[in-house]
Amino acid sequence: MSGVVGAVLQVIVIAVGSPLLVGVMRQVRARLEGRAGAGIAQPWRDLRKLMRKEAIAPHGTGWVFRAAPPLLAGTALVVAAVVPLVTTASPLDGVADLFAVTALLALGSVALALAALDTGTAFGGMGASREMTVLALVEPTILVSIFALSIRVGSTSLGSIVTATVEDPLSVISPVSVLAAVALAIVTIAETGRIPVDNPSTHLELTMIHEAMVLEYAGPDLALIEWASAMRLSVLLGLLASLFFPLGISGASTGALALLVSVIALVVKVTLMGALLAAGEVFMAKLRLFRVPELLAGSFLLALLAVAASFFLA
Amino acid sequence: MNLVGTLFVVALSGCAVAAVAAVLAPPRARLRLAGWCTAGAGAVGAAAGVAAVMADGMTSGVSAGAGQRWSAWLPELLPLAGVRLAIDPLGGVFIAVTGVVAVCAAIYGIGYCSHGLDGRAFQLVLPLFVAAMLVVPAAASVSTFLLAWELMAISSLLLVLAEHRRRAAVGRAGLWYAVMTHFGLVTILIGLVAFAAGAGGESFEQLRAAALSPAAKTVVFLATLAGFASKAGIVPLHVWLPRAHPEAPSHVSALMSAAMVNMGAYGIIRIGLDLLGGGPAWWWLLVLGLGAASALFGILQAVVASDLKRLLGYSTTENLGLVLVGVGAAGFFAASRLPVPAALALAAALLHVVNHAAFKTVLFLAAGSVLHATGTRDLDALGGLRTRLPYTTAAFAVGALCASALPPGNAFVSEWLLLQSLIHALPGSGVAGAVTMPLAVAVIALSAGLAVATFVKAFGVGFLARPRSAPAERARESPPAMLGAMALAVAGCAALALAPTLVVPALGRAVGVVFPGREVVSGELTLRLTGVAGMISPLLIAVTLVAAASIVLGLVRVSATRRARRAARLWDCGAGPISARMEYTATSFAEPLERVFDDVLAPESDVDVTPMKESAYLVERVRFHARVPDRIEHRLYDPLIAAVSAVGRGARALATGSVHRYLGYGFWALTAALIVLVVTW
Amino acid sequence: MRLWRKIVKTGRVAEPAPLRDPDAPRPGVAAELAGSVQIRHVDAGSCNGCEVEIASAFGPVYDAERYGARLVASPRHADALLVTGPVTRNMEMALRRTHDAVAEPRLVIALGDCARNCGVFVGAYGVAGAVSDVVPVDVEVPGCPPEPEVIVAALRGLTGR
């Protein structure tokens, strides 16, 4: 029972909290740049405003263009329900494992890329092409890191990996986990389109990846996309936290208080990681698109070394 | 004769009837009659295959060769050896796949062939091709197998050449195909004949029982592997595939790509795992390596291809590569005494065969529909088909989703299964396994990622946005027969994607032929691996995804204050309207990937500047030409062909036209042979 | 590390927010935006003086972003068009199209004297007219160029913060 409650809770926390996370990250960035910042609730204000605006159907676009935003948000919600963030006993845990989660996130990106191609604009095509390039190169790292993480547990089920770490927290301090964590962190940055892979606040179309795909969306469609991107970011950060630092996460049978503690732990962890990410971005410049493969090859190497280390140092 | 046998014979007779109808029926009725007969034969064949798989299920505990299986020996059908047939669950799977693909292709053909392909010869050969493909997995002796194999090769060659009068490229493609397929035949012939000679009999029963020396086994395996790999389009023997698939009529491409290439995988499983009974680990690492190389090379070529059917052809190389990764892993695990992952890997390979057949049928049929409507396969000239060919677009969308291995598509399930088998093998597979498996996982991951990019490109550039050329603008939806066939294939994809729990246990029985005595998966809604931890539920993923998307849409409905969606111009930066020439094309879409993998792909480009007459500084015209040649063809085959033609030119000196000289050659050759005989005897 | 030291040393450069001018023009639609105004800047023929001032309005010192205003990359994402300069003939159609590309509810801010009444370019060859001759203007910001404080005040009128 607590599993169901926990799953519902984590979906709600992610759905409500992810725009606030983006707000926190912008605020951190603003402060480091010496600005005052718009406040952490600003993304929610933006979303509320966008919901009040009209949707636009550009000439020549069709069902793909319209279906992409709800599909993107849908995949993010499903992933938020499946991934162990508040509880490891989500009733959906058996439905999808780590591979499926990765594939679901990719499905969201694909929907958006197709929508971008559907507009037929040069920027849309460019964004779609780059997004797919990054996606294709990210895939090996993710899967090999999953491999590395699953060796210890003998399963790719997220619930069992996290439970095993909860039971033996010190096992995280091993080369395998460290290497896999670094690899997955790089991948997370690439997947969520943060610096140094992509700059979420760029105005220059030629440097865009994600933004170039959504240039044609307005109103509620845009709101869905922004909300979904925020959810993807927080889910991925939450997943990283759960995989490598599952402190406070609830098990199968826990009371209401424990769930509350888990929720607070999740919020604290994700906020901290978000702040760290935002602070890191201040110190970095965006990489040239054709330097991105280097970064991803590096992360792939780390992931492979993580697998190797699990037999080197077993 | 039991149910399986009856159905199988009915299916073969159906093909025969179709062939007769194609010859005798009046031109107006010919297409329908032959088409429906072939489709019926395919359906019955599929039923026979399914029955063969299911019938065995009742006696799943009994080892191979149980009485339930249908077999037949027809000594009088052929001189010397007779025809020996037997259908076990493994063959049943391939028969079922061929049957279903044949149904779709035959129905499709009724609509597709009405322009120029309704001649007697073409309609006669098609059912024969189907029949040959039904017989190959049922063959139970070397001679029957080789005969069916050759019939399959010849008939498919004739089908590829169907349009040789219209395009010169067809002839070249046919030549490549003829050479490669016969090279394959020769190596299989050598391998199997050596095998039969060693075993002292040619029926598969005898071969299975034969005790060959390891060296002889290796020779047999390598020879047959080369032949089967060439049929399956495996690198470096894949060169015929991206040529023949685009040039063949589309439903023939579908048959070849979804059914015929599978026979290569079937052959490797049958000869290597079943008849030779496994073998040393290095055989299977070789198979795995070939598979991995094909998967990567195929998908890399597909991602940069701009010819729609060539792209699909390379994707076939990729998918068969993945199948071979599964087969190789299964053999390797069996050699390392890991029965659980071995069965899992083989089940994954078989599931991928089935899934690939389903989505590749959809994709080729849809590509044929595009070709039919626009007359071009060039993605750079397509686009905007979404409004003009709505059904074809929907079908291609389903196929592309399945092919890109994303949930809720079907290939996702088989790749998931494959990855699970690789991951769970680790603890016991020793050094070779520990080194190979992570790399194999990486290869599968990269090819899956590139497949996503490939099919986003194919669908997004080919069908969405606005038309890039006049033919695409004038496109009209295809006739109902073609749409019906596509719908059928789409339904197959959907069934496989949502209910793999029905299919995989059946495949488990086919796996039982090779690795007897264990179930691979269980569960109704959730695919639960037995023996190792791992489960997934494609159906529930799809349901929750739909539910989540509906909730989101509901939320938007409730909270949005302005309901109406305003139509507006595309944002063109305020400048003039965006023309179709400004759209991203397939080439530009693939450019970043081409640059990333430029060491592997070695793209060629040249800039051709024509200056004005008056001054070298004024330019009249600049032509930019870029292409990505098949590097293996370039590096391996071109020198080979050059060498062969050099030998040919040299040999011309021998032929002076003098009759005496020719007779003299014969005389000297005869005497030399006799001398050799005398000396060596 | 050097950058970090710099950040710590510099601290906050944003000036404390002045009191909001209650008389700042606030068109009816602005209430609907409720504290979030995304802005697309259109240079319809400006001398770039206004652009410099916009840049400083969104810079660290004045930090217009803290009031909920943000510059965006596409008019589709925007609620308000920030138009500078007299509308030249070449930009007339582009401005109309940009205005059309913005989803309702939408606002137009004419920034600077040139945008309000063509400034020194009145009647010049190549000038099609003031911004209000081309698209309906909701808010006007006077000045040549307007100071950042004035720009920020006008934006705060829209965001209501």
Place this chain on the structure above:
Amino acid sequence: MGVNMTDAMYVQLLDLACGAFLLTGVLVLWRRELSAIVWLFALQGVALTALIVVLGSWQADLELILVGAGVGALRAGLLPYLMRRALVAGGEGRETQPLVNVATSLVVAAVLAMLAYALSQPLVRLSPTPATQAVPVALTVLLIGFFVLVTRRRALSQLVGFLLMDNAITATAFLTTSGVPLVVELGISLDLLLAVLVLQVLTTRMRAAFGGTDLDELRELHD
């Protein structure tokens, strides 16, 4: 020695040290800035020191710990210091165009790691202790160092490649036999120091004479 260690903690510390050793080796391949490469080399020296010290305190061997300290002083202190001086004198900060591009060399490194693992298995099977099980790490770094030596153009990054190899050999020695005799270690260290000094003088002279240390450009001197 007074340090008390449980089995699990020893293994974990050893593994961490090896992980850091490997990671720094890999990062040398990844980064282009010569200053970062020197930094990474220094970090690797620290990891190596930690490795030896962990081994020493596990075996309660004071001599080993002292050797570790010496190795640390040389490889994390003196050699990086000398190299940084050479760098400052040189002024060219980046490995601009390695012979094999960075992405490919990272993938190659992945394959090298697998090769090293396969190679060292017989060795590990000989005496499967936690220390010998980490030998593949050292071998990987050895191969990566060789690869750096082969593919990089700048004299300094080649030097780092060479030193990586030496670090790896030292690590292998300590992991397999818990240390070479002190004399040998001292001899090797002196050799290294000499090599670095000679190279430093050479690069400075070379730059003074030809204005660069790109080895491919040096080839032109031959003609």
